[in-house]
Amino acid sequence: MPLSRSSATPRGSSPWRERFIIPGGSLTGDNRPLSKEPVKVKGIYMSGSAVYSSVLFPYLVDLVDTTELNALVVDMKDDSGVLTFNFDIPLAREIKARTHGNERVFEDKMRLLYEKNIYPIARIVVFKDPVLAERRPDLAIKRKDGGLWRDRKGLAWVDPHAETVWKYAVDVAKEAAKIGFREIQFDYVRFPTDGDVKNAVYPFAGDQCKEDVISDFLRYAQAELQPYEVFVAADVFGLTTLTVDDMGMGQKFEKVISQVDYICPMVYPSHYGPGNYGFGNPNAYPYEVVRQALLDGKKKINEAGVTGVTVRPWLQDFSLGSPAYGREEVLAQIRAVYDAGLEEWMLWNAGNRYTKEALRK
Numbered sequence: 001m002p003l004s005r006s007s008a009t010p011r012g013s014s015p016w017r018e019r020f021i022i023p024g025g026s027l028t029g030d031n032r033p034l035s036k037e038p039v040k041v042k043g044i045y046m047s048g049s050a051v052y053s054s055v056l057f058p059y060l061v062d063l064v065d066t067t068e069l070n071a072l073v074v075d076m077k078d079d080s081g082v083l084t085f086n087f088d089i090p091l092a093r094e095i096k097a098r099t100h101g102n103e104r105v106f107e108d109k110m111r112l113l114y115e116k117n118i119y120p121i122a123r124i125v126v127f128k129d130p131v132l133a134e135r136r137p138d139l140a141i142k143r144k145d146g147g148l149w150r151d152r153k154g155l156a157w158v159d160p161h162a163e164t165v166w167k168y169a170v171d172v173a174k175e176a177a178k179i180g181f182r183e184i185q186f187d188y189v190r191f192p193t194d195g196d197v198k199n200a201v202y203p204f205a206g207d208q209c210k211e212d213v214i215s216d217f218l219r220y221a222q223a224e225l226q227p228y229e230v231f232v233a234a235d236v237f238g239l240t241t242l243t244v245d246d247m248g249m250g251q252k253f254e255k256v257i258s259q260v261d262y263i264c265p266m267v268y269p270s271h272y273g274p275g276n277y278g279f280g281n282p283n284a285y286p287y288e289v290v291r292q293a294l295l296d297g298k299k300k301i302n303e304a305g306v307t308g309v310t311v312r313p314w315l316q317d318f319s320l321g322s323p324a325y326g327r328e329e330v331l332a333q334i335r336a337v338y339d340a341g342l343e344e345w346m347l348w349n350a351g352n353r354y355t356k357e358a359l360r361k
Helices: 015-021 056-066 090-094 103-115 130-135 163-179 210-228 286-304 327-339
Strands: 042-046 071-077 119-125 183-187 231-237 262-266 314-316 345-348
Touching: 042 056, 042 119, 056 071, 056 103, 071 163, 090 163, 103 119, 119 163, 163 183, 163 210, 183 210, 183 262, 210 231, 262 286, 262 314, 286 327, 314 327, 327 345
Parallel strands: 042 071, 042 345, 071 119, 119 183, 183 231, 231 262, 314 345
Antiparallel strands: none
8 A cells, every 4th residue: 555645554554664663663673574565655865964963854854744745765875985873784894984873863763754654765875985995995996007096076986896895785775674664775876977987997897888787786686685575776867768878887777677676767957968858958947858758768668678667756856057946846847757657756955955835735
């Protein structure tokens, strides 16, 4: 039964909530779901730091609790390589991974989400991990001169070919499942795209092409997480629904869809270039760009003959360039999702500030 705000499932009657809310339910135990139960998600992103904020956490929970929203996508490992709290993972202990807070505080936060019937999704950034790259340089992408390769912002990445890196991300996912998350959403499941990528050397590379490396990682994650009864999702660039190749980063839409339950294209109109979909400034056409991008994605799924995968896009709730985004622009994107024949969506704002006026009560 899909979770909705209008008819919340009674406490304890739903497999995805049952284990966590039983008396004595604790993060020290195993709170994974008893079975998979799909939910038609309308969600927003919550950063790891926001979890422990006395301002942002109650603001975001109230936003979900009082609007049509029903889900939170919460960082468990962010793109700085920081964990939301100390996971019991050997590699995390070895590198002394930084954390945003502690498990006891997080337990209270998680229990509140369950009590309010908010569907929890764990976001795990995979290959953009400067903490792991700096403290285990043997796992990092290198420069041709042997030093650590860094992107445009000066951040080091780990080699997507390295199975130790795969295991670390999936170990975080397993711990998130035990905490009570119902879905694992992998982000930055790709090779780097900015910086001097021609100078990048991958120590663990074999003869596989990039798109097969990404596909193999997702296949591995899906297999490893099968006993945990969680859904697996992958974030991909919005342009993957339009292009015919992997754009040099390993994200080929047709290969990703066969390895996940949910594919989440980031169809932010501001991220499309002049000429895409025939617009000089795609950012000024949120409805048209989002609708066409999603129709392209659906077409690729149909042509590939893949079943069992759902398209759930990330929508833009931030301003980048002109025009500025507000109520009308967010509403236009949501309408585009429905007009493309889809039912689920998520809003992204890196600062965790959302346009409440665009959301139904």
